[in-house]
Amino acid sequence: MTEAQFRKLALAQEGAIERSHMNHPDFRAGERGKIFATIGPDGTWGMVKLTPEQQAHFVHAAPDAFAPAAGAWGRGGSTIVSFKTAKLASVRIAMEQARKNV
Numbered sequence: 001m002t003e004a005q006f007r008k009l010a011l012a013q014e015g016a017i018e019r020s021h022m023n024h025p026d027f028r029a030g031e032r033g034k035i036f037a038t039i040g041p042d043g044t045w046g047m048v049k050l051t052p053e054q055q056a057h058f059v060h061a062a063p064d065a066f067a068p069a070a071g072a073w074g075r076g077g078s079t080i081v082s083f084k085t086a087k088l089a090s091v092r093i094a095m096e097q098a099r100k101n102v
Contacts, residue, residue, distance in 0.1 A: 001086045003039055006046045009092055010037045013099035034102035037095060044084065048091075048098040050077040058094055065090065077101075 010016055010027035013036070019026050027037040038047045047069060050058065055077045058066040065086035068074030081091055 001081075001083050001088050001091055003043045003046075003083060005088060006037075006039060006081070006083065006091065009088075009095045013095060016099065028102075029099055030102045036098040036102045040080075044082070046081045046083065046091075048079050048081060048094045049101055050079050050094060050098055051101060052077045054094070054097050054101075055079045058090065062087070062090055066094070 007018070007025065011018060013027070013029060015029040016027050017029070017033070019028055021035065021038060024041045025039045026035045028035050036049050040046060052075065055066070055068060058079060059068065065082050067080045067082070069078035069080050079094070081094070
């Protein structure tokens, strides 16, 4: 997967808009514009906001592509997506779930 594909998946979600957070792209939706995904500053990874249960599923199914974010963010479900190893179909499902979570 590429950064461009990740961005396209994020923007395809209902009501999604792209903004910037801490000098890198984020994707927001919902009444309060909550972040459901971001692209990392170096463009090699993204993050999707899953529930801890959803995160466990994706990490178990594809540990080379999905990993919990560091610290409390990761324990709360924030999940790192490695663009180099992630499959488009899996990221699409994770992105849809992340969007629904906000």
